Amino acid sequence: MSSAIKTVEQPAMRRTSLFLRRPNLIIGGAIIAILVIIAFVSLFWTPMPPGKMQIIHKLKPPLAQGLLGTDHFGRDVLSMLMAGAWNSLSIATVAVAFGASLGTLLGVTAAALRGVFEAVAMRANDVIFAFPPILSAMMLGALLGTGRFTAIIAIAVFMVPVFSRVTVSAASQVWARDYVLAARGAGKGGVLITVEHILPNIANQIIVQVTIQLGLAILTEAGLSFLGLGMAPPAPTWGRMLADAQTYLATAPWLAILPGLAIALTVFGFNMLGDGLRDLLDPREKGRT
């Protein structure tokens, strides 16, 4: 409570020092910014074409051939990692965007309508939540075939209950506020109140949740492509690079280390950014996990 008051009282002039006192935000933001830039750059330029095989240069260690070495087909590891960044980030972003939109819509609707709709929606959430994304992806993979689309759907489906749970509890709290009562007294309907009062007041919590879920989505996408349930080859993904590396653990350990570092760094970045954003945007939750 006290921290909430403090944050409000701080004048806008002190913004810069506020940012400097939040290493999480800076470190996380920097990591993600760099990764996003790399991902976009990979669309136009990579040291080598990521799919180009040069069997004579296969399994070369870092610096012996290219900056980070080559894989069992002689493909340039750095180029594959760069292209993998785009594949991972784009799948995670689209999946979280779908899940967050649908989940938020479900959550604010449940908070506005309450009653039977809320009960049914929350029960449906329990049902969906019982399927780990890996399992849904296996079922969907058998149904739709594996690929980018399946990975996105499997991750997005799991995100829906996550976001609707967060929004329903946050939105219900806002609905109990006096200014919402006043808005109702003024004759505003549920849709208008949700757009004008509820959504702006829960936006911060949703933003924080989006950041954290992006990290989780990256992990899940990596797991899916590790199992061969992600994007189809030859599109390079960090998960499949790890799966391929298993065969060459003894001869080419860097193949097993580098993609994992990329995944861990991305998830670390999103989590730090999420923590920093939570401290900044949602002071009530400060100190919580």
Place this chain on the structure above:
Amino acid sequence: MIVLLLRRLSSLLLTLLAVSALIFIVMDVLPGDPAAIMLGTSASPDTLAALRHELGLDQPLIIRYALWLGGVVKGDLGNSYTYGVPVAGLIAERLAVTLPLALFAIVLSVAIAIPLGVASAARRNSAVDYAAAFVSQLFIAVPGFWVGLLLVLVFSVSLGWMPSGGFPGWHSGFGPSLGALLLPAIALALPQAGVLTRVTRSAVLEVLNDDFVRTARAKGLPRRAALWCHAVPNALVPVVTILGLQFTFLIAGAVLVENVFNLPGLGRLAFQALTQRDIIVMQDVVLFFAALVIIMNFIVDLSYLYLDPRLRGRSR
């Protein structure tokens, strides 16, 4: 109390029913005729029709669902299309690997997380706290299956201390079996430990400010005793909650880690069933996993009542 229990139980059953219906419908829309898969491409249409009839595949959806569910309730999960053995037996056999693996991982993660979380809460903003925060962030960020790969790289490939995978089976003795599960359990435990450490830290911090801890200190109880006897037990509720909720991720992690270490567990069974289009096995394993998650959440709900007697009077 009993009314509360009955209400929770009925909602549990309803959720399970919905989950089973969802799985059945999704799997039914799957392309691929199980009869055609069993007989291969050279089968005549007549044989195919006969087998479809024998498997009950020519019946309407609702009847097949009822038959499947009725079987599940009686413990008859049907026969695997590819292995030709009862699925219940297959699951039991694979569960003997996955369940000990999951339990091992939970024990390891709690053994790491509780001391780390409590230490970091007790010395807030100290070097210990910052180190623990960094370590837990790191644990959360690393994919379990990658940790598995690195462990194999270090302990099997480089040092040669540990097998790189496989499972000798419990019949070959407790020691070797547990040894085969050690690296996978570590790989599975680290991400969980990261999450749990953070939850433990914030839960203990919250409780440390409570009046009863201050009273305990005022009574002359040493800091350590006040911490472990009063603060920690009261901070356990959120820790148990997260432990239960993380179960979903533990199962997802097990599917991956079992594939890294070639463990003949349930996750590998599901994966093999997927590649072989063994729909009945897939259906049963997914139902089993989903039911496990739901029952776990139910147990977490009940454990609140045990851990926090104040909740017993309330019916939510």
